[in-house]
Amino acid sequence: MSYGPVIVLDKTQFRLRFPQFASGTAFPDAALDVNWIISIQYISPANCGDLIDGGRELAIQLMLAHILALGVIEKGNGDWTGQAGIVTQATIDKVTVALAVPPYGTDNWRYWLNLTPYGQQLLALLSAQAVGGFYIPGGPPERNAFRKGYGLFF
Numbered sequence: 001m002s003y004g005p006v007i008v009l010d011k012t013q014f015r016l017r018f019p020q021f022a023s024g025t026a027f028p029d030a031a032l033d034v035n036w037i038i039s040i041q042y043i044s045p046a047n048c049g050d051l052i053d054g055g056r057e058l059a060i061q062l063m064l065a066h067i068l069a070l071g072v073i074e075k076g077n078g079d080w081t082g083q084a085g086i087v088t089q090a091t092i093d094k095v096t097v098a099l100a101v102p103p104y105g106t107d108n109w110r111y112w113l114n115l116t117p118y119g120q121q122l123l124a125l126l127s128a129q130a131v132g133g134f135y136i137p138g139g140p141p142e143r144n145a146f147r148k149g150y151g152l153f154f
Helices: 011-017 029-042 055-075 108-113 117-129
Strands: 087-091 096-099
Touching: 011 029, 011 055, 029 055, 055 117, 108 117
Parallel strands: none
Antiparallel strands: 087 096
């Protein structure tokens, strides 16, 4: 299988695509570089497979925006107004906030991605690109075939 070129961070394009992170003061280039390295640990920068024609670059940039947004929520600075989870209870005086427990049947990956709008977009992109699942050939040839009646293989 031939792979396309490895995707690198285009900071100008990222800042244009996600204007919330356009401030070079709040989000310096060094922070983008460090979080890009983290992002490509989740999504490979090798331009191959199901995420082609700009989809992989968008996916990695969405992961970068997701990680940056989680950092803003965690630190409590910047102009991000989101919260890290679904609020189930809130109190004004003496500030109390209760967040929902992850829904039953939802894995940690999906819950983590649903914490920011960027993660939700990434999850939708990955779900759309992987419709029908992935097929990894290997093992005995019988496992690659469909069974006929009585357990026989085609």
